[in-house]
Amino acid sequence: MSIHKTPLLTRLKPYFTVFDGPLALFVFLLLSTGLITLYSAGIDFPGRVEAQLRNIALAFFIMWIAANIPPQTLQRMAVPIYTFGVTLLIAVAVFGVVKKGARRWLYVGVDIQPSEIMKIAMPLMLAWYFQYRGSVQNWKTFAVAAVLLAVPVGLIAKQPDLGTATLVLAAGFYVIFLAGLAWKALAALFIAGAASLPIIWSLLHDFQRNRVLTFIDPSHDPLGKGFHIIQSMIAVGSGGLSGKGWLKGTQAHLEFVPETTTDFIFSVYSEEFGLVGNLILVILYSLLIGRGMIIAANAPNAFTRLLAGAITMIFFTYAFINMGMVSGLVPVVGVPLPFISYGGTALITLGLGTGILMSIQRHRKLVQT
Known part of the structure; x- marks a missing residue:
């Protein structure tokens, strides 16, 4: 009697x-590419490559989980996740942990940064909202969407965390724009934003103003x-x-460039690999x-289309x-x-977003339009 064993690859294929x-x-x-660059950028930081490999493994696990969650489930989870994220942001504002002058973390046995949740929760919520509103797209619809976006962005900016606030704002704006925001309204928002710059400037912290001034003229204080x-x-x-x-770059290895493994890793990459x-x-x-845009274009309904488009534009x-910012074209x-910089939190967020895109692509024929 012969026993036929199923090949391992066949069993793992599903x-x-x-x-x-x-x-x-x-x-x-x-x-x-990121690991190759990180090896060079982190040559003076032993263990960075090994730690990043662990981050990648965790990100792929999160990606796999997200890819297995049907879009219908994501749609049902949108409001609870958004509400949970905003609640955590309020908790941070009230009794968050302060590090280096910023109140961005919440201690729950370990320090967590709730603002990271909003990078995915924001497009989820707005995609759900526009799906819920259906064909009713008027100024009231977009006004409510703007409020849903402004609340977490304001809470994050107050921490202060201008970088994350910018990413959450962008994620929400992409959904609103893809939902059909008129060009006239977009022009009006641009004019209003330009007119409010003096107010925004007065609300910035000193270090944020210095970043803007340094961006405008870094040679003003070259040392x-x-x-x-x-x-x-x-x-x-x-x-x-x-x-x-x-491994032959000098600016990074001689410590002229800061944060070579994280925010400024592109400097290391550019110096060592050039324009090519x-x-x-x-x-x-x-x-x-x-x-990502192909997946968004093939998405079967408004929720999946807006969500896929926003996540892609976040990338x-x-x-x-x-x-x-590394090239001096935008403020730091x-x-x-x-997928290049060292760090677990951002990589997990990116893995989650990629997994959601895969879920939308995989389940596109099963989603009810």
Whole structure:
């Protein structure tokens, strides 16, 4: 009597078919690029690569879980998750943990940063809201959406955490825009935002104002507040066409550039791999964003379409702001380079967003329109 054993790969196949092939490939290539760069950037920080590998393993686990959750379940969870996130933000404002002058953390046995939840909770909530409103799209609909967005953004900005507030604001805005916000309304918002700049300026903390002033003219204080951004721009430019070579960057290894493994890792990458490397990185991000937009375009209803579109544009916002601030094109706001920078929290958020995209793609034929 012969016993036929099912091959291991056949038995494991159902567990991996939840992953969208192209999306998983682009994320894998970005993560691989990140590990290569991190090895060089963190050469003076033993254990960073090993720790990042653990972060990646956890992010992939979160991605796998999210990819298995049907969009209908995500839709039902949207309001509770948003409410829970805003409640935690209020708790942070009342009795949060203060570190380096910022009240961003909540102690629950360990320190957690509730603002990270809103990067996903915000587009979930607004996508649910516009799905709930259906074809009723008038100024009242968009006014309520603006309030839903303003509450968490205001709480996060007050911590202060301008970087996360910007990302949450962008995530919510993308949903509102994709829901059909008229160009006239968009122009009016732009004018109103420009007119309110003096008020916004008066509400900024001193260190935030210094970041803006340093962005406008870093040479005003080249040995002080402008030193790091100037050195970062030198690192980006000194890479030339093909770069100085892996492990051969000088700006980072001689400690001219700050936060080389996190916010300013793009400086290390640019110096060592040059313009050619930068183009490859931009192509990878473009492929990732393009795949996300295809998933959004093929989504079966308003909720999944808006959610997929917003998550995809969050990837774009992460990459654009990080590359821009390192290159001196936008003020420094502390946004990591997606799938490249060292860090567990941001990587888990990105993994969750990627998993949601995979879920939308996988379940698109099962979702009721």
